[in-house]
Amino acid sequence: MSTAGGFKYAAFISYSRAADGRLAPALQTALQRFGKSWLQRRALRVFRDDANLSANPALWSSIQTALEESAFFVLLASPESARSPWVVREVEHWLASRGPDSLLVAVTDGDLQWDSFTGQFDPTMTNCLPAVLHGAFPDEPRWVDLRAFRAQEQVSTRAPLFRDRVADLAAPLHGRDKDDLIGEDLRQFRRGRRWAIAAVASLAALTVVAAGASVVAVQRAAEAIEQRTEAKRQRDDAVYHRVLAEADHLLTSDASLAAQLDLVAHRMRSDDATYSRLVAAGAGPLSVPLAGHTAAVVSVAFSPDGRTLASSGLESTVRLWQIPATTGPVTSEESSITGHKGRVTTAFSPDGRYLATGDSAGLVRLWTRSSNRWEAAGEPIQAHDGVVGVVAFSPAGPVLASAGTDGTVRLWDVADPARLRQVGAPLTGHEGRVLAVAFDPKGTVLASAGEDGVVRFWNVSDPARSALLAVTPVGHEAAIGSLAYAPDGRTVASAGNDGDVRLWNVADAAHPIAGRVLNGHNGSITAVAYSPDGRIVATAGYDRDIRLWNVTDPSRAIPLGKPLTGHSNVVTDLAFSPDGHRLASSSQDRMVRLWTVPYLTGHADTVLAAAFSPASGLLATASADTTIRLWSLTDPDRPAVVGGPLTGHQEAVNAIAFTADGRVLVSGGDDGTFILWNLADPSSPVPFAAPVPAHDGVSNLVLRPDGRVLATAGADQRIQLWDVADPAHPQPVGAPLAGHTAPVRGLAFSPDGRVLASSGNSPDNSVRLWDVADPRQGRAIGGPLTGHANTVSWVAFSPDGRVLSSVGTDQAVRLWAVADPAHATASGEPGFGHTNEVYTVAYHPDGHTVATAGQDGTIRLWHTADHSLAPLGEPLPADAAGGTAFATYANDAVLVSAGADRVVRLWPMRAADAIRRICESTAELTAEQWRQYVGVEVPYTPPCD
Structure with missing residues (x-):
């Protein structure tokens, strides 16, 4: 058996496991056997990841090697493979290194349409190819149609139609004409059958010999069992590493789904790598998707007690969700609110008794809850000529504000919910649609904004005599789609289609002052919301990301962590729960997501x-x-x-x-x-x-x-x-x-209080031990402990007092044996991993682990068994811009860290706690997602069961 060009493999099969998990192995077998003689195991070697890839932590590098060792690339084209990031990556690599001439297409599902005018595949009629292939071929390529075989539970490799299609693919692999290859395959098949008949005739003569060979058969059976066990182990290893790779890939697009995959990997193999990944996931913002809407969702609102979430959108319906007080599943209430036309927006009254809605027909309604149903509190009113874009209750009294596409803001007296009446004249002055309104916490000022890119402030202390207070002196360069007041009433945030969020100082609403501009989104910003304590602003928009900002000091607002990802389309609205622990988001992807907000x-x-x-x-x-x-x-x-x-x-x-x-x-x-x-x-x-x-x-x-x-x-x-x-x-x-010759940085008492350890800045660079059993007669013990090449930032004793750990600007973590302080010595080799200064080190209460934090913004965990250091899993991404100032254990269950981003993070150090947080804060992995990301080799097992 040989492969043209000296390649190890004749072909590399690229496919979606979820779509073609059964067909791909059958095709691999058929290609390898096509045209083989009865003496050969196979005619060609064909690479398929699950069959050829052994356990390997560097999954992509292994795939890349296989690609480079293959003569041809066979793409099993389907809508699923077109969306698969792994398939796309494999195709891109092949095109970059080998070009399209050796790329063969076999369609298993979907449509394929060549546009002879443009000389490429028509993207509007083709849904089974990655976009990178639409214009990759100089001429229309010949492709093989395997769509008839995809749904078959078991594909017969000798079926005439399947063999004919396989021959189309096998011919270029062998470098032979298709008809010649089919003839050769038929000759080899008949020759093999003749030999089989001869073998049967000889069987009787071999019976006696076979009896004598029974011992050998038993031995071979045992070897077969061992081989099957090893094959299963290698398969499980390959699946394990694939799951981790898929989780890594999803981190930037859907961190909550990535956390579920981390949990799958942990169920397969409970090791340091999966432990550290669970800790990281359990400490971060995660989300549960709430499905049920059939069109884009444009509005979310929490009830004042935080137990109900209202969501509404373009389907004319308001859905209400029961939110558990602490933990447990989110459930849809028995009834939803219908009767609207088109787009619906919502708001709860301050006492939670009423829900206001506005729709595309210009109608505003009030609803009240009766038992488990929401009922109309009265007749709807024609509030606007056109769409009602937003409604908001005043926190000070029975007043509702509405704004619409007619360019007006109107105030309504809702003291009698059955008879809403307009208060005062419409508030006018905006050019174009009014898209956002917000009351200040006292209810005396109303802010409005819209297509004209400015914010108007209105004195509504007497709603019947509302008057314009001010207009922002400088505006956004495009429409403003969302407004939010800080809980202290001193700042207003405005979100614009120019991609900026502006913070306005409105301590004097008559003279708003432009403040900090928050930018980081890619595209228009559609939503902004303040946390109840006023320390976090959430923003979202066209880039599908949700960003959090630390605005404790509005003049020095900074990003908080990485963007929250999970939505697959424009994010349209945001709302914090009253306790600030949750954030709701809505999107054009027809989903509502409920996020945990774990930051202090x-x-x-x-x-x-x-x-x-x-x-x-x-x-x-x-x-x-x-x-x-x-x-x-x-x-x-x-x-x-x-x-x-x-x-x-x-x-x-x-x-x-x-x-x-x-x-x-x-x-x-x-x-x-x-x-x-x-x-x-x-x-x-x-x-x-x-x-x-x-x-x-x-x-x-x-x-x-x-x-x-x-x-x-x-x-x-x-x-x-x-x-x-x-x-x-x-x-x-x-x-x-x-004794130190530079400022002292680190200090630590031994557990018995008899020894004090200290460390110094550069050029001192040393650790010193002091006998303080009698504080009145403190004295140095032995000489300085040297080894660090620069400032020693921190020192910490192990719980038993026998080991001291130190860290510094040389990026090293060192252990010192100090059971006999007078003869302290270095213990083991230093640990390296941080890429900048290490600020602190702390021991876990059990003494078997230390945590280090540094300027590189990460936390690293280390095993300290046998008084030597070994990395424990992957670094924890603290995401602290400017560095993680410290990490310290609160107890055996919680690690605390904080730094330059001014927030405190709590890390669950027990795997069980991390798993519980993930399962409470994310959606269970579905069977379909299992097939897509885990594969069909391992039976579906919900990871949170």
């Missing part, structure tokens, strides 16, 4: 440190914005803000620590002081005393495990110990610990 926001600058108290369940975070914030992690899935920010420092707060009982918090900052806080009432913390001067900038501080001794360090290269047994009267203890 509130700081207006880089978050520099965090500390957790197991005793109280409180998480404290410190920031360059000079504040400290408290959060309750009693339920890590729904963290809650506790009280307001702790203020007292004049500059950035660099370090914080809790006492063991959680009743005292200590903080230190660039202002050179530390403060001890009384947390007897966590909702109203107060300082025990005035800030205590300590250094020329407190770079770090740690409490001894018993909470009675505090160590502080700073730019003066010294470490000071303090007696804080009485938090109201802290006193320095002993002389400063001196």
